[in-house]
Amino acid sequence: LAKTTQPISMDSYEGQEVNITCSHNNIATNDYITWYQQFPSQGPRFIIQGYKTKVTNEVASLFIPADRKSSTLSLPRVSLSDTAVYYCLVGAPDMGRRALTFGSGTRLQVQP
Amino acid sequence: DTEVTQTPKHLVMGMTNKKSLKCEQHMGHRAMYWYKQKAKKPPELMFVYSYEKLSINESVPSRFSPECPNSSLLNLHLHALQPEDSALYLCASSQDVGDGNQPQHFGDGTRLSIL
Numbered sequence: 371l372a373k374t375t376q377p378i379s380m381d382s383y384e385g386q387e388v389n390i391t392c393s394h395n396n397i398a399t400n401d402y403i404t405w406y407q408q409f410p411s412q413g414p415r416f417i418i419q420g421y422k423t424k425v426t427n428e429v430a431s432l433f434i435p436a437d438r439k440s441s442t443l444s445l446p447r448v449s450l451s452d453t454a455v456y457y458c459l460v461g462a463p464d465m466g467r468r469a470l471t472f473g474s475g476t477r478l479q480v481q482p
Numbered sequence: 483d484t485e486v487t488q489t490p491k492h493l494v495m496g497m498t499n500k501k502s503l504k505c506e507q508h509m510g511h512r513a514m515y516w517y518k519q520k521a522k523k524p525p526e527l528m529f530v531y532s533y534e535k536l537s538i539n540e541s542v543p544s545r546f547s548p549e550c551p552n553s554s555l556l557n558l559h560l561h562a563l564q565p566e567d568s569a570l571y572l573c574a575s576s577q578d579v580g581d582g583n584q585p586q587h588f589g590d591g592t593r594l595s596i597l
Contacts, residue, residue, distance in 0.1 A: 402583040413486070413572050413588025414525065421583075457524060462583075470515065470538075470586075472524035 374458050374473035381479050388445045390476050392458035395439050400462035403434060403441045408455045408475070417456075418443065445478075453480045485509055486589035488573050494595045497563060503592045505556040505573030514556040515586065516548060517572040525572055531556060532578070563596045570594070 375393040382388045394403070402421050406414035418425055420432040420441070431444040445452055456476045461469020486507045495501050505514065513532050517525035530538035531550040545567075547559040556573055570593050574586040 404583075404585055406585075411570070411593070412590045413574070414586075415588070416585035419583065419585060470527045470530070472526075475524050 374460055376456075376458060376473055376476045378474065379477040379479065381481065382448055383481050384449055385447050388448050388452070388478060388480075390443045390445075390456050390458075390478070391440055392443070392473070393440045394458070394460045397438050397460055398462060401438075401460050402462065402469075403432065403438075404459045404461070404469075405430070405432065405443050406457045406459070406472075408457065414457060414472075448478075448480050450480050450482060452478065454478060486573055486575055486587050488571075488589035488592050490592060491590070492593045492595075494597060495560070495563065496597050497565070499563075500559070500561045502560065503558040503571055503573075503594075505558075505589060506554055507575040507587070508554055509575065509587065510553075511575035511577055511587070512553060513576045513578050514550060515574040515576075516556070516558055517574065519570040519572055519591070521569075529558075560594075563594075565596045568594055568596045 402419055404419040405417045407417050408414040418427055418430045418432045420434050422434050425432045433442045456478060457472050489504045493501060515530050516528040518528055519525045527540050528542045529548045534550045534553055545562050549557040570591040572588055572591045574588045576586045577584045
């Protein structure tokens with residue numbers, strides 16, 4: 371299974387931009403990169419997904435370099451409510467369990 | 483509010499009890515999943531159903547028995563569980579199974595405690 375590596379934890383302050391990087395050296399040609407956010411006692415929530423270059427939506431941006439061996443989730447101007455665990459997953463259509471395997475995640479703590 | 487509904491939210495049961503966890507979605511998704519999540523750990527895949535058929539069983543002990551009565555419902559039947567089975571059980575759905583570009587929609591889970 372493709373393995374993803376993320377920092378275990380990060381700290382930030384309100385109003386700052388936070389960048390969380392995920393390494394996925396074994397990414398395959400058809401793989402997409404998907405990020406989820408999870409609050410305590412809730413299920414993960416989809417944040418953003420990309421294949422290459424840059425993707426932006428109303429809550430985050432995802433930067434993917436040309437070699438696609440890593441990706442960076444960027445959260446602009448975080449608030450206390452962004453305190454959560456963030457997971458990146460790598461997988462492709464029809465790849466079954468590989469697209470369903472969560473890494474250890476990054477625990478983001480936002481301070482006032 | 484989540485589009486995947488799980489009941490009950492909390493469940494306490496003894497090791498000899500039989501209980502069931504229920505999951506429901508009305509998004510027309512054809513893939514449904516059960517995950518187990520221990521405290522401060524990532525979700526771990528247990529079962530995958532695709533078009534109401536079991537497609538992946540991650541070597542889960544037989545005391546956990548999944549069932550997919552129809553495309554909107556997913557059950558997890560529990561019997562003779564062990565204290566180490568205490569965890570948050572998450573249900574999810576997606577348009578298709580293991581499809582890397584179709585994100586999963588998760589419920590908020592059932593917090594299960596085994597006495």
